[in-house]
Amino acid sequence: MSKFSDHNFKGQKALIRVDFNVPLNDQLEITDDTRMQAAVPTIKKILADGGSVILMSHLGRPKDGPTDKYSLKHLVNRLVKLLDGVTVKFAEDCVGEVAEKAAANLQPGEVLLLENLRFHKQEEKGDKTFAEQLSKLGDVYVNDAFGTAHRAHASTAVIAEFFPGDKKMFGLLMEAETSSAEKVLHSSEKPFTAILGGAKVSDKILIIENLLAKANNIIIGGGMAYTFLKAQGKEIGNSLVENDKLDLALELLAKAKAQGVQLLIPEDSVAADKFAADANTQVVSNDSIPSGWMGLDIGPKSIEKFSEVIAASKTILWNGPMGVFEMPAFQGGTKAIADAIVKATAGGAFSLVGGGDSVAAVNQFGLADKVSYVSTGGGAMLEYFEGKVLPGIAAIK
Numbered sequence: 001m002s003k004f005s006d007h008n009f010k011g012q013k014a015l016i017r018v019d020f021n022v023p024l025n026d027q028l029e030i031t032d033d034t035r036m037q038a039a040v041p042t043i044k045k046i047l048a049d050g051g052s053v054i055l056m057s058h059l060g061r062p063k064d065g066p067t068d069k070y071s072l073k074h075l076v077n078r079l080v081k082l083l084d085g086v087t088v089k090f091a092e093d094c095v096g097e098v099a100e101k102a103a104a105n106l107q108p109g110e111v112l113l114l115e116n117l118r119f120h121k122q123e124e125k126g127d128k129t130f131a132e133q134l135s136k137l138g139d140v141y142v143n144d145a146f147g148t149a150h151r152a153h154a155s156t157a158v159i160a161e162f163f164p165g166d167k168k169m170f171g172l173l174m175e176a177e178t179s180s181a182e183k184v185l186h187s188s189e190k191p192f193t194a195i196l197g198g199a200k201v202s203d204k205i206l207i208i209e210n211l212l213a214k215a216n217n218i219i220i221g222g223g224m225a226y227t228f229l230k231a232q233g234k235e236i237g238n239s240l241v242e243n244d245k246l247d248l249a250l251e252l253l254a255k256a257k258a259q260g261v262q263l264l265i266p267e268d269s270v271a272a273d274k275f276a277a278d279a280n281t282q283v284v285s286n287d288s289i290p291s292g293w294m295g296l297d298i299g300p301k302s303i304e305k306f307s308e309v310i311a312a313s314k315t316i317l318w319n320g321p322m323g324v325f326e327m328p329a330f331q332g333g334t335k336a337i338a339d340a341i342v343k344a345t346a347g348g349a350f351s352l353v354g355g356g357d358s359v360a361a362v363n364q365f366g367l368a369d370k371v372s373y374v375s376t377g378g379g380a381m382l383e384y385f386e387g388k389v390l391p392g393i394a395a396i397k
């Protein structure tokens, strides 16, 4: 493995895996470009050395091949702006003739953005031939995708096999992220509170088990909470649920109790009669969400309880919004939890916020500079905290 800052990229084509999985609205506009901004120092150093840059990333979770909604072409203009007007070319496929030609024609000082890696099924399968095809596009491989480092995919892990030790390295973002996470891991003052929310229930529910060994309090909000509530036999109406995780949820509740960890689940919700910004809403107890309604935010009692626990914490880890914060009617819970974290931070706690949407929420509320560290990793950050060696990191080392 080579050290990024010691490497001179003059005349080289650097193939960088970035995590440009940014949130887009219905008009396909970027609503938060934190992850793109975070990759800029790495890109600029390569261009300043006299090299050229080939960027590859996924966007969302496309299931059926190329889909306009998930095209990285929607990011080109923003990238040009963030790079102060540098030429950014776009290849409509990440492998094959289109990509190879575009890479071959790339001049020093230019950037080429490849189309969404996940338009090919081979990416997530970690296919070797696909990884080798990608590897041919660049002279050196730089992994700067901390947010995707927990995935053992072709572009994040397998590809590293095709570069010799002095031609593969981490980028500046990856270095910064891992050193901040190490700081928290080794200096976590108690009480340590982990706050989890969002919609990726099956991904994140497994992380809770490992957090039980580290945290004093685990707060569950967002879509994830309803799997726990249903497991306890509560009526959750049409709320988000993963029925194959009900037993696991019960097991986690029992384990938390046995280990003396406070696992907090929301008592009430802001429920809606449809998943829409103009839905009818009502605050309901989580004992019984009316049939046909769905919980889209935590309610006032939950906010009060969660805020008390946060106020007494010295280390706070937050991933996943408390509700559908993209819609004003359901952003109250996420905003209140963000405020509680900011207050605790001002009082001396260390707070780390990570995850595409959690970071977007903190930015939307103008609070990003009031927490201790904003990470571009959501799931990746959580897995790092579990002490796992992330595939994207292991592949380079």
Ligand SMILES: Nc1ncnc2c1ncn2[C@@H]1O[C@H](COP(=O)(O)OP(=O)(O)OP(=O)(O)O)[C@@H](O)[C@H]1O
Residues within 6 Å of the ligand: 197, 198, 199, 200, 201, 221, 222, 223, 224, 240, 295, 296, 297, 319, 320, 321, 322, 323, 324, 325, 326, 354, 355, 356, 357, 358, 359, 377, 378, 379, 380
């Ligand atoms: N009660 C809920 N029902 C349905 N969706 C919800 C609910 N609460 C939150 N969400 C949605 O969860 C999404 C974010 O979840 P996600 O798990 O992707 O978080 P994240 O911060 O982006 O983390 P990561 O970076 O790991 O993906 C948001 O789009 C939000 O609208």
Ligand SMILES: O=C(O)[C@H](O)COP(=O)(O)O
Residues within 6 Å of the ligand: 019, 021, 060, 061, 147, 148, 151, 356, 377, 378, 379, 380
């Ligand atoms: O947003 C994220 O957590 C990363 O970009 C990884 O996305 P994934 O969960 O779809 O693999």
